[in-house]
């Protein structure tokens with residue numbers, strides 16, 4: 780029989796601060812299930828889809844990558860290794876890829892998604908301005924609508 784325990788934690792996805800009750804397989808150190816904790820003052824036992832299902836990457840070393848602390852690129856697609864580069868090279872690399880995609884498929888092939896946590900109102904404003912004025916699309920949204 781699998782040994783497990785209940786662990787309460789705060790959802791990391793947005794600023795609402797829902798409390799998640801995780802069921803953890805203590806033998807294999809894996810999360811088996813997540814649900815809204817009745818202790819959560821903000822969420823009162825409920826979670827959105829991100830809180831309910833957005834933890835599976837923790838159990839999968841193919842999805843989980845270490846936090847990136849310096850600019851890095853993959854020169855030839857998802858399978859190539861991450862390579863540390865300067866900020867200038869990383870920004871030019873991303874800009875060239877975006878320009879190539881826009882030339883090939885039009886600006887509506889690009890979407891910008893803002894984050895609810897951390898960057899604040901000014902960053903959200905800059906994100907929508909960049910998408911509309913620089914990229915040329917209205918495809919801009921916010922993680923809370925995922």
Ligand code: SF4
Pocket residue numbers: 790791792793794795796797822825826827828829830831
């Ligand atoms: S609303 Fe969703 S993403 Fe935000 S804290 Fe609650 S469960 Fe997490």
